[in-house]
Amino acid sequence: MTRPSQARLDLSALHHNVAVARELAPGTRLMAVVKANAYGHGAVTMARELEPRVDALAVACTEEALALRDAGIRCPILLLQGVFEASELPVAAAAGFWITIDNDLQLQWLEQASLSAPVGCWLKIDTGMHRLGALPAQTASFYQRLLACGKMAGTPVLSTHFASADELHNPQTWQQIELFEAATAGLEGLRSAANSPATLAWPRAHYDWIRPGYMLWGNSPFGETQPEAERLRPVMTLVSAVISVRDIAAGECVGYGGSWQAQRPSRVATVTIGYGDGYPRTAANGTPVLVNGRRATLAGRVSMDMITVDVTDLPPVAIGDPVVLWGEGLPVDEVARHAGTIGYELLTRMPPRTPRVIAP
Ligand SMILES: Cc1ncc(COP(=O)(O)O)c(C=O)c1O
Numbered sequence: 001m002t003r004p005s006q007a008r009l010d011l012s013a014l015h016h017n018v019a020v021a022r023e024l025a026p027g028t029r030l031m032a033v034v035k036a037n038a039y040g041h042g043a044v045t046m047a048r049e050l051e052p053r054v055d056a057l058a059v060a061c062t063e064e065a066l067a068l069r070d071a072g073i074r075c076p077i078l079l080l081q082g083v084f085e086a087s088e089l090p091v092a093a094a095a096g097f098w099i100t101i102d103n104d105l106q107l108q109w110l111e112q113a114s115l116s117a118p119v120g121c122w123l124k125i126d127t128g129m130h131r132l133g134a135l136p137a138q139t140a141s142f143y144q145r146l147l148a149c150g151k152m153a154g155t156p157v158l159s160t161h162f163a164s165a166d167e168l169h170n171p172q173t174w175q176q177i178e179l180f181e182a183a184t185a186g187l188e189g190l191r192s193a194a195n196s197p198a199t200l201a202w203p204r205a206h207y208d209w210i211r212p213g214y215m216l217w218g219n220s221p222f223g224e225t226q227p228e229a230e231r232l233r234p235v236m237t238l239v240s241a242v243i244s245v246r247d248i249a250a251g252e253c254v255g256y257g258g259s260w261q262a263q264r265p266s267r268v269a270t271v272t273i274g275y276g277d278g279y280p281r282t283a284a285n286g287t288p289v290l291v292n293g294r295r296a297t298l299a300g301r302v303s304m305d306m307i308t309v310d311v312t313d314l315p316p317v318a319i320g321d322p323v324v325l326w327g328e329g330l331p332v333d334e335v336a337r338h339a340g341t342i343g344y345e346l347l348t349r350m351p352p353r354t355p356r357v358i359a360p
Contacts, residue, residue, distance in 0.1 A: 237327025255300025
């Protein structure tokens with residue numbers, strides 16, 4: 001007996017999404033972003049699948065990168081936030097990680113470090129996100145210090161990160177592109193700026209390395225329709241099953257706090273999945289749920305292990321019938337909108353309790 005709640009992972013969809021990224025940015029190198037447990041999909045499983053298909057991986061921190069090395073991943077891995085203290089540098093250099101240099105202190109640590117091998121460096125420039133990175137005016141001096149420090153392998157990759165590339169008509173992305181190109185003009189080295197939305201919709205920003213994360217998992221980063229994003233296929237489909245069906249009279253309420261009240265004689269299906277399995281408690285009444293492949297709507301508050309769904313308008317529903325919470329046939333971002341968040345968060349917050357199962 002197994003509980004039917006699972007995150008099914010479609011590896012052929014992952015391969016397809018990588019191929020879409022490659023096709024959109026021919027001739028660029030591809031760095032797959034697998035931080036935060038590969039956005040909830042399982043970092044080791046995804047990294048093993050990605051390693052033969054991409055040029056490098058990226059994670060947030062040394063711990064995430066070491067976990068991949070321990071699992072036998074040998075390709076270059078970039079630490080997107082660099083190191084948090086000087087003592088990480090020898091570890092990163094020995095493990096062959098690439099580090100991001102964001103600020104003067106990280107640069108000083110590198111200048112003073114004693115390393116067993118030179119380390120690959122990505123120099124990050126703050127072109128408008130105002131979160132991390134050297135100021136455009138500091139770029140040349142940081143660059144020269146990296147060349148002079150004698151600890152770096154090759155030349156620095158010059159990188160930046162977009163704040164609003166998911167908004168197709170937001171002029172900020174053009175401003176960031178122009179600032180990035182001006183700040184790095186005349187400096188030798190590869191360039192990198194494109195996250196998923198820029199990979200999909202801002203070809204000018206592809207440069208030498210693209211760095212997609214979210215699109216590889218098959219989801220659109222845009223709040224509107226975008227033709228290239230339409231081609232993606234979801235890797236994760238969160239599934240469960242009906243474990244109870246009941247008819248209730250008009251006026252009866254369902255679930256904790258009775259937040260949903262039947263406006264007519266109604267049929268309610270209980271599904272064995274809840275916020276303890278990663279389904280958001282903030283999902284509102286009316287959130288779409290697929291029961292037997294048909295759209296029904298959430299009725300009542302999400303519990304830890306169960307949800308209740310209004311299936312009154314569906315053909316008869318029975319115990320054991322399959323349910324899809326998001327993924328194939330129901331984009332995670334559509335569910336996220338009903339829960340006041342984005343698909344990135346729903347995927348990343350998937351708890352260990354929910355088994356990740358490779359789809360046959
Ligand atoms: C520096 C950097 N590059 C690339 C990415 C990937 O972004 P996305 O998942 O939107 O493709 C991230 C993710 O936050 C990031 O921080």
